[in-house]
Amino acid sequence: xxxxxxxxxxxxxxxxxxxxxxxxxxxxxxxxxxxxxxxxxxxxxxxxxxxxxxxxxxxxxxxxxxxxxxxxxxxxxxxxxxxxxxxxxxxxxxxxxxxxxxxxxxxxxxxxxxxxxxxxxxxxxxxxxxxxxxxxxxxxxxxxxxxxxxxxxxxxxxxxxxxxxxxxxxxxxxxxxxxxxxxxxxxxxxxxxxxxxxxxxxxxxxxxxxxxxxxxxxxxxxxxxxxxxxxxxxxxxxxxxxxx
Numbered sequence: 001x002x003x004x005x006x007x008x009x010x011x012x013x014x015x016x017x018x019x020x021x022x023x024x025x026x027x028x029x030x031x032x033x034x035x036x037x038x039x040x041x042x043x044x045x046x047x048x049x050x051x052x053x054x055x056x057x058x059x060x061x062x063x064x065x066x067x068x069x070x071x072x073x074x075x076x077x078x079x080x081x082x083x084x085x086x087x088x089x090x091x092x093x094x095x096x097x098x099x100x101x102x103x104x105x106x107x108x109x110x111x112x113x114x115x116x117x118x119x120x121x122x123x124x125x126x127x128x129x130x131x132x133x134x135x136x137x138x139x140x141x142x143x144x145x146x147x148x149x150x151x152x153x154x155x156x157x158x159x160x161x162x163x164x165x166x167x168x169x170x171x172x173x174x175x176x177x178x179x180x181x182x183x184x185x186x187x188x189x190x191x192x193x194x195x196x197x198x199x200x201x202x203x204x205x206x207x208x209x210x211x212x213x214x215x216x217x218x219x220x221x222x223x224x225x226x227x228x229x230x231x232x233x234x235x236x237x238x239x240x241x242x243x244x
Contacts, residue, residue, distance in 0.1 A: 003224040005030030008079050008127075010071075012062060012116070013086030015042035017185055018135060020049075021212035022083050022219050027051045029220050034079075036060060036071065036086070062086055062112045072119065078127040079120065081223040084113040084134045087153075091146040102149050109153035114160055129172040131223045134161050135215070136177040138238050154179070158234055165232035174231040176222050181238025183210040205240030 009026050013019035015037025023035050027050040035050075037043035040059045047057045056074055060067040087109045092101055113134060120126050139147050140155035158177055165175035182200065201209050214237050221227055222235070236242055 002030030003220060003226065004081070007031045007081055007223065008034070008075075008077060009081040009083065009223065010034045010036070010075070010079050011083045011085060012036045012113070013084075013135075014046050014057075015039045016046075017085075018180070018183065018212055018215050019083075019085030020046045021216040022085055024049050024051075025213070025216035025220050026081075026083075026223070027055065029224075031081070031223075034058065034071065034075065036062065038062070062116070063107055065115065068116070068119065072123055072125065075125050078125055078130075080127050080130045082117070082120065082126070082130075082132045083219055083223070084116070084132070086112060087135065089137075089147075089150050092149065093146045094148050097149065105149045106153050106156075109150070110156045110160075113157065117164065126168075126171075126173060129228075131174045131176070131227070132161075132164070132168075133219050133222050134175075134177045136161075136179045136234065138179045138181050138236060138242050140179065142181075142238075142242050161234075162232050169231065174222070174227065176227075176230060176232070177234045178215060178218055178222070179234055179236045179238070180215050181210055181236070181241050183212060183215070185212065203241070203244075204238075205243060208239065210237060210239060 004026055009031040011019055011023045014023040014035035023033055023046055027033055032054040034056050036058045038061050043057055043059055058071045134157050136157050137154040139151040140158050161175050161177045218235055218237055
């Protein structure tokens with residue numbers, strides 16, 4: 001079903017992982033996409049997988065605000081949806097933290113989506129009755145060793161999205177977050193402690209790790225008219241691990 005037909009959607013972090021699959025799923029649902037990524041080769045791979053022809057790609061470093069200008073200038077008819085997928089998950093035990101490490105994680109995970117949103121609002125690039133989706137993480141409330149700053153960055157994003165949902169409600173623009181659990185992907189394929197990973201997988205109530213499609217399916221739903229009365233929520237996609 002073309003649930004996003006004729007919708008104009010911006011997807012950040014589209015060069016790999018969840019962001020890539022979100023872009024592919026949105027295109028399959030009929031959307032016209034603006035995809036953003038830092039790695040040119042990988043972003044081209046995503047672009048070549050997109051169904052349809054009315055898509056644009058932007059290779060840029062989101063931490064450089066001046067580099068955003070070509071993207072904003074290209075959005076001439078406004079956006080019906082934004083999916084903030086760009087992020088990093090660098091792990092540091094607290095005793096090894098310093099100011100630069102904290103700022104590096106917070107910059108891309110929190111500052112970038114917040115400032116992109118601010119700029120889109122100021123430039124009036126968000127269409128009424130649209131939808132914004134922020135990719136958060138269960139790490140904001142589900143503690144794991146060495147994940148303190150990553151979890152804190154996602155917790156800040158959760159709080160921001162709820163306030164944003166209130167501020168944009170008068171324009172019927174919906175704002176929600178999705179919090180994935182452990183997703184099977186490139187990072188896990190290179191994970192050396194296979195036995196530890198298998199034990200964790202067995203502890204998940206639904207018996208498996210997540211897939212990128214589990215997240216992208218939910219994103220399409222939250223971007224579509226089928227979720228027109230949902231705003232300010234956080235959807236956990238974790239196989240039930242946070243029930244424990």
